[in-house]
Structure formats: structure tokens, C-alpha cells
Amino acid sequence: MRLSRLTLPVLPVLTFALVACDDSGVTDYTVKKEVGPSVKDIVSSTSDEPSSSETYSEIKSNLSEEDSTSAIEVNLSFAEKSSSSAVTNPISAIVVPSSSEATLIPENTEYGSCASKVEVIELNGSVVWEYSRGPAITTPMDLLSSKFEWALEGGTPSAYSVTGNAVTPAITYTTSGIKKASLTIRTPNGTGILQCTPLLVIEPKTAE
Structure with a gap:
């Protein structure tokens, strides 16, 4: 050429x-x-x-x-593009993350576990959800300074947040089925997310 x-x-x-x-x-x-x-x-x-x-x-x-x-x-x-070699490019792309981008924190079982006090309740019944601490919560002071944020699917209330208390108030369920819950624990040393053992809500037995 x-x-x-x-x-x-x-x-x-x-x-x-x-x-x-x-x-x-x-x-x-x-x-x-x-x-x-x-x-x-x-x-x-x-x-x-x-x-x-x-x-x-x-x-x-x-x-x-x-x-x-x-x-x-x-x-x-500029070097030619080739399937067998890397492309040399003097222009570097700058990626700016969106301000709406959320930081996802994976579930961390080192923070413990959570479950309802009983595994099965009848429709329109109530139950409390409890937290059992793991190795990430080493002392009572860690527990007292931690914030517990509950997300309670299908329950009333459907969300509950408290500091220093690992138990929810009574949560009422007006629909039957499997009800999930999750707990976010915010400690001075980090944050953990737990998926609780599901609760089963059943229809009450009818008299024969």
C-alpha cells in the first residue's frame, strides 16, 4: 500500500x-x-x-x-488485533460505578444462625424469631453493640430493627405457607447476613 x-x-x-x-x-x-x-x-x-x-x-x-x-x-x-496475542492500546478506559450501585454482602454463617421459636404455627398465630450467635460475636459486649435488622416475609410487622437484642417481638401470620426470614447483623467489626430457617404456617384443623 x-x-x-x-x-x-x-x-x-x-x-x-x-x-x-x-x-x-x-x-x-x-x-x-x-x-x-x-x-x-x-x-x-x-x-x-x-x-x-x-x-x-x-x-x-x-x-x-x-x-x-x-x-x-x-x-x-497500535498493534493489530490477533486471536493469539493481546491487544496493545495506549488509551485506558475509566469505569465510574453508578451511584445507585449497591454493595452486596454474602451470607456469613460465622455470625451465627436464626430461626423461629417453633417450626410450625397455625394461621393467624404469632411467633418470635431468635438469633443464635456465632464465632464472629465473641463477647456479650459484641452482642449489645450490634444492630439486628430483621426482614420477615409475610409477617406483621414485616421488618424489625433493634440494637443489642437478638429476639423479635411476636410476629403474626395471616396467610399460610412457608415463610422466610433474613437477619442482617451490623457489628463494630463488620456486617453479616443470615438466612433463617423457614417457618411453616398451616391452616387450622377443622372439626370432623
């Missing part, structure tokens, strides 16, 4: 760019900015089969020695 010879008119400030392409797209380009009062002939030539690992375009100028100080040349090279 060869680029043609260009003759540029006299201008106070002259800026030009040559771009070399092959069938796969832009693999290299050279940008040259020249400031000078005289007309310059620019000749650019490339080899027929340029290597993807080296710059294959060269700009030559017939600038005189005294005018050469007014020329500024910047070369930027």
Missing part, C-alpha cells in the same frame, strides 16, 4: 495528517504538525506487507535544516 505525494501551499500555520490502513482497519497512524513559511513536499511510503508489531508508516519531509526546528512530530502506534 502506498500513499501519494502531496504539495502543500504556503500558509502561516500548516497542519496535516497521514493515515495508513489495511483491509483489517487502522493499524497505525502518524500525526505531523509543521509550522513554516515555505512550501513542503511530503512523501509517505510503506512496505507492501507491514508487520503488526512495528510501525510501518514513515513520514519524510524535505524541510531545510533551519526550518526543521518548527516541525513537531508525534507518532502513535
Whole structure:
């Protein structure tokens, strides 16, 4: 591939760019900015089969020695994309996370476990949920300074938050089925999320 010879008119400030392409797209380009009062002939030539690992375009100028100080040349090279080699790219992407992005904390059984006081209750009945501490809660002071946030599916109330108390008030269920609950424990040393043992709410037995 060869680029043609260009003759540029006299201008106070002259800026030009040559771009070399092959069938796969832009693999290299050279940008040259020249400031000078005289007309310059620019000749650019490339080899027929340029290597993807080296710059294959060269700009030559017939600038005189005294005018050469007014020329500024910047070369930027990109390696060709290849399935067998990494792509070299001088432009780095900056990824800014969304402000609505939430930090997910995985379940951590080191914080203990939680379950309802009884495993089965009848419809419209009530039950309390209890927390059993794990190795992450090592002292009574750890327990007293921790915040417990309960999410109680299908219960009334459906959420309960308290500091220093590992038991909920009585939670009432007005629909039958399996009821899930989760507990988020916030301690001075970290946060843990527990999935509690589910509760089963059944229809009351009818007299025969």
C-alpha cells in the first residue's frame, strides 16, 4: 500500500495528517504538525506487507535544516488485533460505578444462625424469631453493640430493627405457607447476613 505525494501551499500555520490502513482497519497512524513559511513536499511510503508489531508508516519531509526546528512530530502506534496475542492500546478506559450501585454482602454463617421459636404455627398465630450467635460475636459486649435488622416475609410487622437484642417481638401470620426470614447483623467489626430457617404456617384443623 502506498500513499501519494502531496504539495502543500504556503500558509502561516500548516497542519496535516497521514493515515495508513489495511483491509483489517487502522493499524497505525502518524500525526505531523509543521509550522513554516515555505512550501513542503511530503512523501509517505510503506512496505507492501507491514508487520503488526512495528510501525510501518514513515513520514519524510524535505524541510531545510533551519526550518526543521518548527516541525513537531508525534507518532502513535497500535498493534493489530490477533486471536493469539493481546491487544496493545495506549488509551485506558475509566469505569465510574453508578451511584445507585449497591454493595452486596454474602451470607456469613460465622455470625451465627436464626430461626423461629417453633417450626410450625397455625394461621393467624404469632411467633418470635431468635438469633443464635456465632464465632464472629465473641463477647456479650459484641452482642449489645450490634444492630439486628430483621426482614420477615409475610409477617406483621414485616421488618424489625433493634440494637443489642437478638429476639423479635411476636410476629403474626395471616396467610399460610412457608415463610422466610433474613437477619442482617451490623457489628463494630463488620456486617453479616443470615438466612433463617423457614417457618411453616398451616391452616387450622377443622372439626370432623
